[in-house]
Amino acid sequence: MGRSQQSFNKKENEKKKRKKKLDKEKKREERQSGPEKGKSLDDMIAYVDEHGNITDTPPDPAERKKNEIELDDIMINVPKKEELEEVDKVRLGTITFFNDSKGYGFIKDLNTQESIFVHINGLIDQVKEGNKVSFETERGHKGLNAIKVKLEK
Numbered sequence: 001m002g003r004s005q006q007s008f009n010k011k012e013n014e015k016k017k018r019k020k021k022l023d024k025e026k027k028r029e030e031r032q033s034g035p036e037k038g039k040s041l042d043d044m045i046a047y048v049d050e051h052g053n054i055t056d057t058p059p060d061p062a063e064r065k066k067n068e069i070e071l072d073d074i075m076i077n078v079p080k081k082e083e084l085e086e087v088d089k090v091r092l093g094t095i096t097f098f099n100d101s102k103g104y105g106f107i108k109d110l111n112t113q114e115s116i117f118v119h120i121n122g123l124i125d126q127v128k129e130g131n132k133v134s135f136e137t138e139r140g141h142k143g144l145n146a147i148k149v150k151l152e153k
Contacts, residue, residue, distance in 0.1 A: 092152065095131045107135060107146050118146040125151040 046054050050065075091109055093116070098105030103120035105127075116137060127133060127149065135146040 089136045090134050091137065092132065092134055093146075095127050095129050095133060098127055098129055100128075105129075107133060107149070114144075116144050116146045117142070118149055122147040123149045125149070127151065 047058055049055055093107040093109045096106050096108045105118050107116045107118050132152040133149050134152050135149040137144045138147050
């Protein structure tokens with residue numbers, strides 16, 4: 001007698017395929033004979049009222065309020081940024097750290113106590129740690145950078 005060519009695993013896979021095929025046929029038959037067959041487009045449409053609620057009744061155009069909009073109120077472009085008052089750009093601070101070999105350091109602002117990066121290219125005078133300086137700031141890639149750094153007398 002010869003052994004069966006089908007293993008247990010193969011038999012299980014075939015059973016699963018047959019069951020899947022039967023389930024698919026049942027679903028197809030249910031869809032074709034189901035109550036949803038024959039629904040009109042109007043039955044499937046939903047409307048949104050003025051409060052954002054979903055309803056099945058269409059809005060009445062006679063009751064709809066129309067808001068009059070002035071043409072001058074419509075903005076097509078980005079409004080210009082209002083000019084801010086020119087604040088004293090020169091700030092005072094103390095050099096908290098400066099590395100001459102690498103060419104950068106940090107200044108601690110006396111008013112805001114924030115630490116501001118300074119590069120050797122932004123220096124006017126030679127500085128070292130502990131010096132009081134005046135400087136201006138500009139926006140850099142990672143935050144504020146000090147420029148035009150001068151020693152205070």
